C-alpha cells in the first residue's frame with residue numbers, strides 16, 4: 001500500500017487565496033464607495049438656519065463657533081476638532097446640517113479645515129469645498 005499524502009492547511013489556504021477576490025481596494029486609484037448614512041463633511045444650508053445656536057451648544061468637541069454673518073449668528077465648523085458624531089445635525093431644529101460622502105479632508109493647512117457659513121450664503125446652500 002502507498003503512503004497517503006496530506007496537504008497542510010497552510011498550503012490549502014494559500015492555494016484558495018490565489019483564486020479569491022482581493023481583500024483590499026484600489027483606492028485612491030479607484031474612487032471609494034461609502035455606505036449610506038456615511039458621516040462625511042457637513043453640508044450646512046444657511047437658508048434653513050434660524051441662528052438658534054443649538055448645534056454649537058451641543059457639539060461635544062466644541063468644533064462649532066457661532067460667528068456673525070449679515071448681522072445673524074451662524075455656525076462655523078472647525079473640522080480639525082470635529083469627531084463626526086453628527087450631534088449638531090440631531091440638535092438642529094431646522095435640519096440645516098446634513099451629512100455628505102465627502103471624506104478626503106486631510107490637509108497640512110488647518111485653514112482648509114474651517115467651513116465658514118459665509119461660503120454657504122454665497123453658493124445658496126451647500127458646503128465649502
Ligand code: SF4
Pocket residue numbers: 058059060061062063064077081082083084085086087088089
Ligand atoms: S459632527 Fe459632532 S463634533 Fe462635529 S461639529 Fe457636529 S456635533 Fe461637533
Ligand code: SF4
Pocket residue numbers: 048049050051052053054055056073074075091092093094095096097
Ligand atoms: S442648530 Fe441649526 S438652526 Fe440652529 S444655529 Fe445651528 S444650524 Fe442654525
